[in-house]
Amino acid sequence: MTVATLPTSKAEEWRYADIPALARLDPGALDDWHAITVPAGESLADTLVLASAAPDVRRLRLTLGAGARAELFAVVAGGDYARLDIDVTMGRAAHFEFGGVTIGGGDAVREIVTRLRHAQPDATSNQVVRAVHWGQATGNFLGRVDVARHAQKTDAAQDFKGLLLERGAAANARPELEIYADDVKCAHGAAIGQMDEAARFYMASRGIAPDAARALLVRAFIADAFAAAEAEAGEALLETALAALEGAAL
Amino acid sequence: MLVIDNLHAEIDGKQILNGLTLTVNAGEVHAIMGPNGAGKSTLAYVLGGRPGYEVTGGSVTFMGQDLLELEPHERAAAGFFLGFQYPVEIPGVSNVQFLREALNSQRKARGQEPLSGGDFLKLAREKAGLLKMDMDMLKRPVNVGFSGGEKKRNEMVQMGILDPSFAVLDETDSGLDIDALRIVGEGINAIMRSPDKAVLLITHYQRLLDYVKPDHVHVLAKGRIVKSGGPDLALELESEGYEAVAA
Numbered sequence: 001m002t003v004a005t006l007p008t009s010k011a012e013e014w015r016y017a018d019i020p021a022l023a024r025l026d027p028g029a030l031d032d033w034h035a036i037t038v039p040a041g042e043s044l045a046d047t048l049v050l051a052s053a054a055p056d057v058r059r060l061r062l063t064l065g066a067g068a069r070a071e072l073f074a075v076v077a078g079g080d081y082a083r084l085d086i087d088v089t090m091g092r093a094a095h096f097e098f099g100g101v102t103i104g105g106g107d108a109v110r111e112i113v114t115r116l117r118h119a120q121p122d123a124t125s126n127q128v129v130r131a132v133h134w135g136q137a138t139g140n141f142l143g144r145v146d147v148a149r150h151a152q153k154t155d156a157a158q159d160f161k162g163l164l165l166e167r168g169a170a171a172n173a174r175p176e177l178e179i180y181a182d183d184v185k186c187a188h189g190a191a192i193g194q195m196d197e198a199a200r201f202y203m204a205s206r207g208i209a210p211d212a213a214r215a216l217l218v219r220a221f222i223a224d225a226f227a228a229a230e231a232e233a234g235e236a237l238l239e240t241a242l243a244a245l246e247g248a249a250l
Numbered sequence: 251m252l253v254i255d256n257l258h259a260e261i262d263g264k265q266i267l268n269g270l271t272l273t274v275n276a277g278e279v280h281a282i283m284g285p286n287g288a289g290k291s292t293l294a295y296v297l298g299g300r301p302g303y304e305v306t307g308g309s310v311t312f313m314g315q316d317l318l319e320l321e322p323h324e325r326a327a328a329g330f331f332l333g334f335q336y337p338v339e340i341p342g343v344s345n346v347q348f349l350r351e352a353l354n355s356q357r358k359a360r361g362q363e364p365l366s367g368g369d370f371l372k373l374a375r376e377k378a379g380l381l382k383m384d385m386d387m388l389k390r391p392v393n394v395g396f397s398g399g400e401k402k403r404n405e406m407v408q409m410g411i412l413d414p415s416f417a418v419l420d421e422t423d424s425g426l427d428i429d430a431l432r433i434v435g436e437g438i439n440a441i442m443r444s445p446d447k448a449v450l451l452i453t454h455y456q457r458l459l460d461y462v463k464p465d466h467v468h469v470l471a472k473g474r475i476v477k478s479g480g481p482d483l484a485l486e487l488e489s490e491g492y493e494a495v496a497a
Contacts, residue, residue, distance in 0.1 A: 196338075196340075197301070198338045199338050199339075199340045201298075201300050201301065201322060201338075202334065202337070202338035202340070203323075203340075203348070203352070204299075204321070204322035204323040204326070205298050205299075205322050205323075205325075205326060205331075205332045205334075206323075206326055206348070206349070206352035206408065206412065207323050207326035207327050207352045207353070207355045207356035207359070207412065208323055208348075208351055208352050208355050209323045209355060210321075210323070212351060212355060213323075216343055216347070216348070216351060217340070217343070219342075219343075220340070220341060220342025220343045220391075221342065223342055224342075
């Protein structure tokens with residue numbers, strides 16, 4: 001029996017990971033890629049929640065056929081190291097829509113790592129990721145986009161924003177674009193900030209208590225990630241994410 | 251209703267209010283005028299409880315309670331309203347959501363039942379109508395993309411919905427065109443002119459006072475009230491300037 005070698009932080013896609021936590025994973029979890037194929041012209045919509053108290057690594061490998069469409073929305077709110085890996089190979093004129101939120105306190109690392117392989121022309125992708133953390137927690141988004149030489153008219157966008165509710169919390173954003181085609185659009189943005197104190201005082205002056213004001217502002221902040229989701233699914237994910245904030249000692 | 255006694259306050263170690271004393275009784279409208287830097291906005295923020303404004307002396311009693319002991323949201327629930335000189339934009343939070351949360355938070359703090367969605371919208375529609383504001387604007391995110399005048403009108407719609415006992419309005423007239431000034435002035439009268447309510451208007455100009463007639467006018471300079479009088483004092487200030495009158 002062989003023991004799989006654990007990744008180290010020297011590997012780009014593991015550089016912000018909680019490496020010691022990997023040793024506490026079920027053996028084989030890292031090799032357990034869940035493969036999903038969306039045939040040409042078909043569509044898939046799914047949601048994912050990582051909220052385990054134990055280390056949790058979820059790995060998805062999607063293959064989109066020509067004109068296929070996949071919409072994935074996720075909340076990563078585990079109590080220990082939690083990581084969502086998504087590797088997508090895009091067919092011609094396929095579309096991939098992703099909205100993800102990492103949220104939580106304590107000292108856990110929660111991360112979303114995506115790799116979009118724009119292997120064919122005319123495909124589009126849109127990724128919106130929000131991170132909200134407090135305590136000593138860390139939220140990461142590593143978004144890699146590969147655009148092959150002949151994948152002209154690719155339109156790939158990724159947008160990351162982090163909101164740190166306390167000093168000591170951290171967020172890392174690492175967009176990585178490898179573009180070999182010349183007629184493409186690849187937009188990416190990353191910003192990390194704190195709670196808007198002026199907005200909080202404004203809300204307080206109208207009678208909204210500090211915890212309720214914070215919940216409203218966090219809701220508004222993460223709602224972007226689920227704006228493209230079907231209303232009911234998006235609302236359910238919002239509530240799931242906000243539940244992590246309830247009872248947080250802030 | 252509001253008794254301010256010998257109030258001293260500072261920001262970042264800089265003394266701004268220097269022994270300000272003022273009493274406002276129920277049923278009265280007071281106007282505070284004064285040159286730039288006199289401490290007018292500081293007074294408004296200190297009364298509202300904005301973080302960073304440190305009270306170093308004196309007291310403020312609001313309807314028998316020590317106002318300075320209350321958190322900002324508790325002041326609101328006690329019936330205190332602060333109209334902002336620069337209303338804050340809150341992307342992603344609609345006016346309706348914001349105000350319903352605010353009103354129901356206040357009601358909860360006072361031991362009242364929350365207002366249902368339908369009853370709230372009815373109330374919001376009535377108050378928006380009073381200020382001639384389109385209901386569609388109330389569905390938009392708080393103050394986002396609003397013009398200066400729309401923000402000030404929105405402050406008054408909020409005041410109408412929250413129905414406070416006492417309002418401090420910090421330069422609510424600035425940024426308003428002539429028509430909007432009249433609408434806002436009439437709104438203040440409709441919402442706050444009552445024997446059991448009172449208003450403290452902070453303004454640079456006499457013109458708002460044409461619509462909202464003050465019972466008392468005070469001149470604030472260097473952090474204290476240097477002169478008080480009736481409505482005529484505002485006219486005198488307008489024609490002669492602060493320096494001549496407050497000297």
